[in-house]
Amino acid sequence: MxxxxxxxxxxxxxSREPVVDESANPNPFSxxxxxxxxxxxxxSSKETGLRFTLYVGxxxxxxxxxxxxxxxxxxxxxxxxxxxxxxxxxRVLEIVTGSTAARRLPDRACALAVLSxxxxxxxxxxxxxxxxxxxxxxxxxxxxxxxx
Amino acid sequence: MPVIETVLIYGVIPLAVFxxxxxxxxxxxxxxxxxxxxxxxxWTAPAVWYEPHPGASGVVGGHGSDAHGxxxxxPGLGATxxxxxxxEHPHEPHHGIGDHGxxxxxxxxxxxxxxxxxxx
Numbered sequence: 001m002x003x004x005x006x007x008x009x010x011x012x013x014x015s016r017e018p019v020v021d022e023s024a025n026p027n028p029f030s031x032x033x034x035x036x037x038x039x040x041x042x043x044s045s046k047e048t049g050l051r052f053t054l055y056v057g058x059x060x061x062x063x064x065x066x067x068x069x070x071x072x073x074x075x076x077x078x079x080x081x082x083x084x085x086x087x088x089x090x091r092v093l094e095i096v097t098g099s100t101a102a103r104r105l106p107d108r109a110c111a112l113a114v115l116s117x118x119x120x121x122x123x124x125x126x127x128x129x130x131x132x133x134x135x136x137x138x139x140x141x142x143x144x145x146x147x148x
Numbered sequence: 149m150p151v152i153e154t155v156l157i158y159g160v161i162p163l164a165v166f167x168x169x170x171x172x173x174x175x176x177x178x179x180x181x182x183x184x185x186x187x188x189x190x191w192t193a194p195a196v197w198y199e200p201h202p203g204a205s206g207v208v209g210g211h212g213s214d215a216h217g218x219x220x221x222x223p224g225l226g227a228t229x230x231x232x233x234x235x236e237h238p239h240e241p242h243h244g245i246g247d248h249g250x251x252x253x254x255x256x257x258x259x260x261x262x263x264x265x266x267x268x
Contacts, residue, residue: 027193028185028191028193028196037198038198038201041198041199041200041201042200042201044200045200045201046200051199051200052200053197053198053199053200054197054198054199055195055196055197055198056193056195056196056197056198057191057193057194057195057196057197058191058195063265064265067260067263067265068258068259068260070197071259071260072258072259072260078259079259079261082263083263087191088185088191089189089190089191089192090191091187091267091268092265092266092267093265093266093267093268094263094264094265095263095264095265096260096262096263097260097261097262097263098259098260098261099259099261101261102261102262102263105262106262107262107263107264110262110263110264111264111266113264114264114265114266115266117266118266118267118268119268121187121268122187122268123187124185124186124187126185
């Protein structure tokens with residue numbers, strides 16, 4: 001990481017070590033984290049029959065609009081899919097449910113999951129927040145109905 | 149009992165046990181620096197979009213809620229493997245084409261029906 005001007009103190013070059021080394025690893029998640037995320041996504045999708053996808057990245061100025069656009073392009077049966085979009089840089093979390101998924105996963109359940117996720121996110125536990133949020137969402141959605 | 153034996157039994161052995169337990173406790177957690185994110189830091193990583201594992205039986209063809217998902221695993225692979233796997237749909241003609249929700253047209257239409265948002 002190059003030296004950057006410390007604008008907060010005196011404008012002189014900042015010689016301190018950065019708290020987070022962004023240049024070291026372009027992938028924000030370690031392999032253990034990726035395994036946890038994969039398992040959480042897969043298990044929640046498997047249990048509920050809904051299709052959970054997870055987006056981590058910038059959401060632009062209109063975060064809700066971007067998240068809904070992503071949901072529309074998520075492929076498969078969008079009505080049955082749930083998008084969890086996290087923008088750590090903007091500190092915004094969006095959950096978007098499709099038309100079918102919204103019947104199983106009402107907005108109140110989503111808001112509850114968002115609440116527990118943001119409390120973890122504010123302490124910096126990104127992966128834990130996502131994993132527990134997905135677990136909470138899948139618990140709220142329950143199992144798919146057996147009609148056949 | 150000679151002094152050296154006493155020291156060995158009552159001094160060295162407990163110390164060895166202590167050291168072994170300390171090593172076992174501290175070593176596994178040393179390598180992983182899992183909190184790469186701290187609130188307030190800019191997020192410089194490129195955007196990623198994760199999907200459930202294609203083998204998940206509940207999400208076959210996106211019709212898992214209709215309880216078709218139990219019997220067939222293979223046909224659903226394409227539909228969940230990539231966001232653009234539209235060509236998957238001909239594999240499941242028995243699903244009833246009239247069903248709603250097929251993403252045949254990826255035109256920017258509004259698909260969101262609900263959800264929630266939060267900040268921290």
